[in-house]
Amino acid sequence: MKVLGIDTSGYANAIGVSDGDRISGDAFFEAKTDSLEKIVSNIDYVLKEAGLCLGDIQGIGVGLGPGSWTGIRVGVTVGKVLAYSTGKPVCGIPTLKVLAYSAGDTSALVCPVIYAGTRDTVYAAFYRRGEDMITREGEYYVGSIAGLIEMINEPAIMTGSGAEAYRHLFEQKAVSSGFAIEVVESVLSGAMVARLAARRFGRGESDDALSLEPLYLKESTARAFVSRYSAGAQAKGEGG
Amino acid sequence: MLDKIHSKIQSHYTFTSARPATSFNFGKRLGERLAGGSIIALIGELGCGKTLFTKGICAGLGVSNKYISSPTFVLVNEYKGRLPVFHMDLYRLDTITEEFEIGMLDYLSRAESGVIVVEWAEKVLPLLPDSYLQVRFEVLSARGRQLELTGFGEKFAGLVGGLGSR
Amino acid sequence: MADGREIFSNKIATQLDLLNKFGGVVPEIAARRHTELIGYVIKEALDSAGRTLNDVEAVAVTSKQGLIGCLLVGVAAAKSLSYALQVPLIGVHHIEGHIFANLLSNPQIPMPHVCLTVSGGHTMLVYVKDYCQYELLGSTLDDAAGEAFDKIAKFLELGFPGGPVVDKLAAGGDKKAFGFPRPLMRANNLDFSFSGLKTSVINAFKDKVARNEKLPLEDIAASFQEAVVDVLVNKTLRAASMRGVSSISVSGGVSANSRLRQVFRDRCQRQGLEVFFPHLSLCTDNAAMIAAAGYARLKKDGAADMNLNVLPNAPFEV
Numbered sequence: 001m002k003v004l005g006i007d008t009s010g011y012a013n014a015i016g017v018s019d020g021d022r023i024s025g026d027a028f029f030e031a032k033t034d035s036l037e038k039i040v041s042n043i044d045y046v047l048k049e050a051g052l053c054l055g056d057i058q059g060i061g062v063g064l065g066p067g068s069w070t071g072i073r074v075g076v077t078v079g080k081v082l083a084y085s086t087g088k089p090v091c092g093i094p095t096l097k098v099l100a101y102s103a104g105d106t107s108a109l110v111c112p113v114i115y116a117g118t119r120d121t122v123y124a125a126f127y128r129r130g131e132d133m134i135t136r137e138g139e140y141y142v143g144s145i146a147g148l149i150e151m152i153n154e155p156a157i158m159t160g161s162g163a164e165a166y167r168h169l170f171e172q173k174a175v176s177s178g179f180a181i182e183v184v185e186s187v188l189s190g191a192m193v194a195r196l197a198a199r200r201f202g203r204g205e206s207d208d209a210l211s212l213e214p215l216y217l218k219e220s221t222a223r224a225f226v227s228r229y230s231a232g233a234q235a236k237g238e239g240g
Numbered sequence: 241m242l243d244k245i246h247s248k249i250q251s252h253y254t255f256t257s258a259r260p261a262t263s264f265n266f267g268k269r270l271g272e273r274l275a276g277g278s279i280i281a282l283i284g285e286l287g288c289g290k291t292l293f294t295k296g297i298c299a300g301l302g303v304s305n306k307y308i309s310s311p312t313f314v315l316v317n318e319y320k321g322r323l324p325v326f327h328m329d330l331y332r333l334d335t336i337t338e339e340f341e342i343g344m345l346d347y348l349s350r351a352e353s354g355v356i357v358v359e360w361a362e363k364v365l366p367l368l369p370d371s372y373l374q375v376r377f378e379v380l381s382a383r384g385r386q387l388e389l390t391g392f393g394e395k396f397a398g399l400v401g402g403l404g405s406r
Numbered sequence: 407m408a409d410g411r412e413i414f415s416n417k418i419a420t421q422l423d424l425l426n427k428f429g430g431v432v433p434e435i436a437a438r439r440h441t442e443l444i445g446y447v448i449k450e451a452l453d454s455a456g457r458t459l460n461d462v463e464a465v466a467v468t469s470k471q472g473l474i475g476c477l478l479v480g481v482a483a484a485k486s487l488s489y490a491l492q493v494p495l496i497g498v499h500h501i502e503g504h505i506f507a508n509l510l511s512n513p514q515i516p517m518p519h520v521c522l523t524v525s526g527g528h529t530m531l532v533y534v535k536d537y538c539q540y541e542l543l544g545s546t547l548d549d550a551a552g553e554a555f556d557k558i559a560k561f562l563e564l565g566f567p568g569g570p571v572v573d574k575l576a577a578g579g580d581k582k583a584f585g586f587p588r589p590l591m592r593a594n595n596l597d598f599s600f601s602g603l604k605t606s607v608i609n610a611f612k613d614k615v616a617r618n619e620k621l622p623l624e625d626i627a628a629s630f631q632e633a634v635v636d637v638l639v640n641k642t643l644r645a646a647s648m649r650g651v652s653s654i655s656v657s658g659g660v661s662a663n664s665r666l667r668q669v670f671r672d673r674c675q676r677q678g679l680e681v682f683f684p685h686l687s688l689c690t691d692n693a694a695m696i697a698a699a700g701y702a703r704l705k706k707d708g709a710a711d712m713n714l715n716v717l718p719n720a721p722f723e724v
Contacts, residue, residue, distance in 0.1 A: 033350065036478050040485045040712040054490060070343040073441045073475065074482045080445050081486035085459055117345035118367055210445035222336045229366030286561055287605040291548060307719075310549045310601070312557075313527035314473050317719050331557075342475050382609050 001201060002056055004043070004082075005194025007063025008035040008075030009095045010114070010161060014063070015046040016191025018198055024050035026191035035074040043078075046190070057088060059206070061197025063188070064092045064215035066123040066140075067114050072214040080212045089206035091197040094215050096160075098193050100127040100134050102186045103159040110134065112186070113148065113162030120145045121224055122162045123217065142220040144228065145169060155179045159186040251391040251400035258384050263289050266387070267296020273399055274301065276323050277352045279368060281361030284377025289385055290359040293375070294327055297357055301325055311359075315342050324354035330363045339364055371395050440479035448483065451693070462491055464709070466700020469497030470720035471528075477716035485712060494709035496700040500691075501530055501722045505540070506702065507695035508655040511684040516653050522642045524666075525658035525691075526552035526567075529598045529638075530722060531645050534655070538706045542722050543645050544596030551634050552660045554600040558607055558630055562623055572627045573663050579628030584610055586633040588640075596645050603633055635666050639673055646679060654681045662689045 002024070007014040013035050016026040025046040029038060047053060062079030065072035076092070083090035099112035107129060114123040124141040127134045141148055145166050158170050158181060167183045174181040200206065257263040274280075280297065282290040295308050301321030311317040311329040319325040326347055333339055344367060347356060358364055361374070371393025378386040391400035452458060467484035469477060481497070488495035504523040509515055518535045520543070529546040549557070552569060559568025564575065586606050589599040607630050614621055638660075646654055656670060661683050674681040688695060 034478075034715065036482055036485075037713050037715040039482065040489050044489070044712070068346050069340055070346045070475065070478065073478055077441050077444055077479050077482035078486045081448070081483045082490055084445055084448070085487050085490035115349075117349035118369055210449065211442070212445075213442050216340065218337045218340060221340060225366040226336055286557060287601075287608045291601065305547075307721075309546055310553060312553050313550065314471075314718060316474060319719075342473070 001058050001198055002052065003059045003061055003194040003198045003201065004047070004054075004057045005061040005063075005190040005192065005197060006039075006043070006075050006079050007095060007098060007188050007190055007193050008039065008071040008078075009063050009065040009067030010188045011035075011068055011071060012188065013039050013042045013075075014188045014190040014193070015042050016189055016194050017046060017050050017052065017057075018191055018194035020198075023191045023195075024052065026189055028187055028190075031071070035071045039074055039078055054082070054086065057086070059088055059197060059201045060090045061193040061195075062090060062092050062212070063095045063098055063193050064213075065095050066116075066142075066215055066217050066221075067095055068117075069214075069216060072216070076212060076214045080209045083209040083212075089201060090209050090212060091200045091205065092207050092212050092215075093193050093196045093200075095188065096123065096125045096140070097127070097134070097136070098188060098196060099160045099186055100125075100136075101196065102189055102192050103157055103184050105129070106157055108180075108182075109137075109152075109154055109156040111148075111152070111156050111158050111163075112160040113145075113158055113166070114160050115162040115165055116142065116221065116224075119225065119228070121221075122148060122166075123221075124148050124160075124162065126151075126156075140217055140220065142217050142224045144224075149173050152177070152181065155181065157182050157184050159184045249392070249394050249397055251397045253389040253391075253400045253403050255387040255389065255403075256380075256384070257387065260289060260292055260383060263293050263385055263387070264296040264299070267293040268300040269403070270399075271297035271300020271321075271355075273402065274323070274355055275395070276354060278355045278395075279348075279351055279372040280355065280357045281365070281368065281372055281374045282357065282359045282377070283362050283374065285379065288377035288379050290377065291329075293377075293387075294357050294359065297355075298325055298327070301355060316347070321355075326350075326354060326356045328356065328358045330358065330360040333360075333363055336364075336366060339367065373399070440476050444479050444483045448487070459491060462487070462493060464488075464494045464496065464700065464704055465491075466496045466498055466697050466704070467714075468500050468503060468696050469710075469714055470717045471500035471722075472716075472718060474716060474718040477718060481714060481716050485714060489712060494704060495712070495714060496704045497710045497714045498696050498699045498703060499720060499722060501528060501532070502538070502540075502699045502703075503691075503695040504528075504657045505532065505534060505655070506699040507688040507692070508657045508682055508684045510695060510698050511688055512655075512682045515655055515682050518649070519651050519653035519655055520642060520646045520649060521655040521657065522638060522661075523658040524551045524638060524656070524660040526550060526556060526569075526660075528552075528658060529600075531596050531598075531642060532722070533645070533649050533651075537702045540722070543649075544598065544641065545722075546598040546600065547590075548599050548601040549604060551598070551600055551638060552658070554604050554634060555631075555660065557604055558627075561608060562611070562626065564623070564627075569660060569663060572631055573665065575624050576628040576631045576665060579622070579624030579626070581628040581632035583622065583625035584629035586610070586629055588633055588637050591637060591640060596641050598637060598641065600634065600637075603630070631663070631665055635663070635669050638666060639669050642670075643673060643677065643679070652679050654679060656681065657684050657689065659690045662686055 005016045013029040017024040096112045110127045126137045303319040303321040317327040374390045376388040465488045529550045531544040533541040556568035564571045
């Protein structure tokens with residue numbers, strides 16, 4: 001099954017195509033300030049490079065975030081409207097899951113980390129590799145990087161943009177805790193989104209195009225900032 | 241990307257203005273001294289002169305007045321001066337979640353390259369980094385205003401301290 | 407467009423040959439949930455017109471002027487539709503949409519004419535030479551007229567949206583009770599400014615409170631509204647006179663204001679001018695006006711390419 005995968009949550013347009021076990025196309029286009037401008041051109045480019053046109057695509061996978069709210073909005077809208085207008089099925093895939101799968105084969109705990117944009121706040125989750133799939137352990141995490149590090153109590157692989165940014169803190173934790181914490185580079189892959197969507201399609205699953213929504217983690221994000229601010233404000237005697 | 245500056249470093253300056261033009265000119269002086277990555281938080285009641293002050297800041301950054309208007313309805317106006325300026329107005333928003341929805345976190349992560357001026361900034365304080373400049377407006381009379389500036393972080397210590405001298 | 411008006415009138419009947427996509431200022435509740443709702447909106451538009459995706463021949467979308475978050479969703483959806491259906495895409499400026507809102511309601515508005523677009527986000531005076539040929543004569547230097555209504559209404563705790571509330575309250579008030587300033591009235595340009603008026607109203611209110619006097623909300627509303635209407639009508643008529651046109655088009659949310667309509671009608675009748683208002687459903691932001699504008703633009707400039715981007719602060723160009 002030929003599946004088009006899109007993820008725009010990471011200040012870039014990640015587009016890919018999977019076809020059964022093969023990857024027919026996978027490209028990453030930087031889009032610091034806006035994904036919107038080139039998103040359709042990017043999709044068209046990847047399809048053409050794979051020798052395909054939109055009509056050949058049998059299903060669409062969309063990264064749901066978290067990450068850039070503005071970016072996610074573009075990708076999810078494009079994914080759902082393409083699905084609606086071509087009459088093809090669509091599957092939404094959480095971005096942290098895509099990153100977890102992209103970290104490669106490992107028996108350790110995988111923790112993708114995405115920087116939320118301000119105040120050392122990150123999105124993260126812990127994933128454990130099983131027989132042929134990776135399962136999330138626990139809830140999505142939105143909070144301070146310090147709080148996340150405290151939660152690590154076994155060997156782990158950190159990946160994603162947030163992992164790179166705080167490499168030194170993870171190295172410190174590895175030293176102080178005595179267990180291996182590795183930072184593995186990962187690039188958000190549209191082809192991985194496509195593969196994960198293909199798996200869901202293979203199980204007979206799909207999402208409703210019209211109601212497909214991003215994974216913003218709104219409430220958790222709001223709580224993460226407000227509770228830390230109140231605590232901090234009290235400590236500093238700030239008004240407001 | 242990483243906020244390492246502690247807001248324990250605070251600098252203060254009080255400016256009294258008898259007429260709107262004086263507030264505008266003070267904003268202009270401030271704008272001339274701003275570096276990239278500056279966030280200016282404006283706090284004050286309706287009609288206290290936040291937009292006028294923003295016009296002054298923009299004038300100091302080389303943005304022509306004719307491009308500047310109230311962003312109350314569009315939420316964000318972008319101008320091109322010697323630095324990109326993001327003029328935000330949170331008047332219509334009630335919760336932090338609504339701020340995320342307008343892309344506030346994206347703007348804050350883009351802040352390094354430009355200047356963000358936020359009107360009704362009391363609504364966004366939990367999201368601001370440790371280093372920013374706060375301006376509180378007090379209405380003294382029909383035209384008179386008092387501006388309380390607080391610079392949080394080392395970056396603004398020099399700026400605020402230097403406002404006293406011409 | 408040689409047969410401009412006739413082609414245009416025909417198009418009103420079949421306007422949904424252009425599927426409308428809208429990104430701009432929308433009612434509060436929907437504003438935050440564009441991504442979630444856009445699919446439903448498209449389907450709803452097609453269903454209610456009795457059409458299917460196969461009937462869509464072009465896609466017009468607001469790409470200039472508006473809230474960036476909303477514009478993004480609209481253009482993302484429009485691009486996707488255009489790409490999937492292989493039909494032309496047209497980006498439209500929100501203000502041009504408002505100009506067409508009145509042309510949709512009143513196809514007989516002659517060219518050239520002067521159009522005042524007045525809403526929460528905009529106050530603009532445009533010389534409409536012909537379809538898609540404009541000259542910006544003036545705009546607000548600070549607050550838009552509709553914004554002034556909303557802020558005063560909120561300050562007086564009258565509720566939201568401010569326009570209709572103030573309109574209703576003003577009916578029972580004395581418009582001469584307060585002599586609020588008419589900003590830039592004597593200025594020899596056609597720009598507007600309402601933030602000074604807003605401050606005057608606030609100061610007058612505070613004054614009354616300080617003196618422990620009664621707060622005549624109806625009088626304040628009526629006097630404030632009269633000041634806004636005065637400025638809008640006078641400047642528009644001045645523009646019409648300067649350009650030698652005898653037709654005036656008023657559109658945008660504030661054009662629904664009853665006092666504004668009344669004063670425009672009275673003054674225009676006295677001066678032998680015609681004034682046109684859109685149907686109430688087309689005064690506020692809508693996508694039909696975008697479709698109409700898009701059709702005209704497609705004819706004049708051709709389609710946009712797939713890299714169409716949003717410009718939230720796009721100036722209104724000629």
